[in-house]
Amino acid sequence: MLLVMGGIAVLGDVGSMKSFKLKQVGNGQYGTARFATKAEIDRTYKHIPYTPALWRKGDNLPKADGLIVGCHETAGQMTALVDDADIHTLMIGASGVGKTANFLYPNIEYCCAAGMSFVTTDSKGDLYRNTATIAEKYYGYNISVIDLRNPTRSSGYNMLYLVNKYMDLYKKDGKLEYKAKAEKFAKITAKTIISAGGDTSSMGQNAYFYEAAEGLIASVILIIAEFCPPEKRHIISVFKLIQDLLAPSNVKGKSKFKLLMDKLPGEHKARWFAGAALNSSEQAMNSVMSTAMSRLNAFLDSELEQILCFDTSIDVEHFCSRKSAIYMVLPEEDATKHFLISLIFQQLYREMLTVADEKGGQLDKRVMFYMDEIGSATRS
Numbered sequence: 001m002l003l004v005m006g007g008i009a010v011l012g013d014v015g016s017m018k019s020f021k022l023k024q025v026g027n028g029q030y031g032t033a034r035f036a037t038k039a040e041i042d043r044t045y046k047h048i049p050y051t052p053a054l055w056r057k058g059d060n061l062p063k064a065d066g067l068i069v070g071c072h073e074t075a076g077q078m079t080a081l082v083d084d085a086d087i088h089t090l091m092i093g094a095s096g097v098g099k100t101a102n103f104l105y106p107n108i109e110y111c112c113a114a115g116m117s118f119v120t121t122d123s124k125g126d127l128y129r130n131t132a133t134i135a136e137k138y139y140g141y142n143i144s145v146i147d148l149r150n151p152t153r154s155s156g157y158n159m160l161y162l163v164n165k166y167m168d169l170y171k172k173d174g175k176l177e178y179k180a181k182a183e184k185f186a187k188i189t190a191k192t193i194i195s196a197g198g199d200t201s202s203m204g205q206n207a208y209f210y211e212a213a214e215g216l217i218a219s220v221i222l223i224i225a226e227f228c229p230p231e232k233r234h235i236i237s238v239f240k241l242i243q244d245l246l247a248p249s250n251v252k253g254k255s256k257f258k259l260l261m262d263k264l265p266g267e268h269k270a271r272w273f274a275g276a277a278l279n280s281s282e283q284a285m286n287s288v289m290s291t292a293m294s295r296l297n298a299f300l301d302s303e304l305e306q307i308l309c310f311d312t313s314i315d316v317e318h319f320c321s322r323k324s325a326i327y328m329v330l331p332e333e334d335a336t337k338h339f340l341i342s343l344i345f346q347q348l349y350r351e352m353l354t355v356a357d358e359k360g361g362q363l364d365k366r367v368m369f370y371m372d373e374i375g376s377a378t379r380s
């Protein structure tokens with residue numbers, strides 16, 4: 001009996017849970033995420049003394065570009081944990097948990113001390129009031145503010161400024177590289193306007209009209225930049241010219257749009273960009289021009305025109321090479337102006353990529369985008 005009972009006890013464990021090796025629950029099928037160990041944190045992040053009082057005097061400035069993701073605090077000293085990798089960081093929290101005060105303010109201070117240019121949204125104007133003077137006075141930053149709450153007090157942002165800049169240089173020096181840059185930035189601006197609601201490839205049967213409208217807007221931007229007086233070279237003039245070109249002409253079988261294009265040399269890029277609309281039927285051409293106007297219609301606002309129709313204080317080439325900060329103050333209660341923030345973000349990003357390409361694929365200094373309340377404020 002003892003031998004039988006012993007045999008049962010031994011064989012009973014075969015195939016039971018005790019026979020399995022100790023493994024993570026689910027063998028990783030439901031994820032392997034866990035908290036980092038102290039050793040892993042030490043290896044991953046740079047430990048930099050957080051000393052704003054010294055930084056504002058120009059002492060002990062940090063040399064590592066990056067984002068503060070945490071800290072170690074001891075008696076009389078705080079050490080910032082800085083992630084210097086090429087990362088995107090998403091912070092989610094309920095109202096009042098300290099996203100702005102405990103995360104964004106320290107990062108802006110560190111950003112200024114490290115000499116990185118930055119762009120930030122500011123839903124109430126608090127960031128601008130509390131940090132712009134510090135950045136300018138102690139760190140020598142060039143400050144610009146796009147204030148959609150008070151457009152008459154805002155810095156200017158002419159979306160065509162780089163097209164105008166290089167068109168002027170081309171007319172002055174005649175260098176082909178300036179002409180090519182004007183054309184490139186015209187296409188970037190047109191793509192930013194048309195793609196504000198999403199990629200044109202996802203628009204199904206209407207994709208042709210949006211792509212043709214993109215070429216049309218790029219074409220008109222080049223015409224405005226080349227032939228209009230300086231005070232008329234802005235995005236509102238693009239809308240007005242397209243609207244005028246839709247009016248009936250006195251020449252049978254030719255629209256005002258075709259008559260205008262006929263006045264340009266055959267090799268002029270404005271004719272090429274508008275080719276899809278120019279070589280289509282009159283009905284299709286009108287549809288393309290109406291599509292372009294529907295995108296540009298959002299800019300027709302007396303307050304926004306105070307920002308868009310005058311000289312710009314933002315030059316992306318200077319922004320990438322000098323210590324600069326752009327604050328975008330937006331009204332939470334008026335969502336009709338939020339689209340402009342998305343457009344500026346998209347245009348700045350695309351233009352920065354172009355500047356980086358010219359520098360061998362990398363900017364001289366990292367640029368930070370701090371998009372506070374971006375989930376509830378803007379749509380891109």
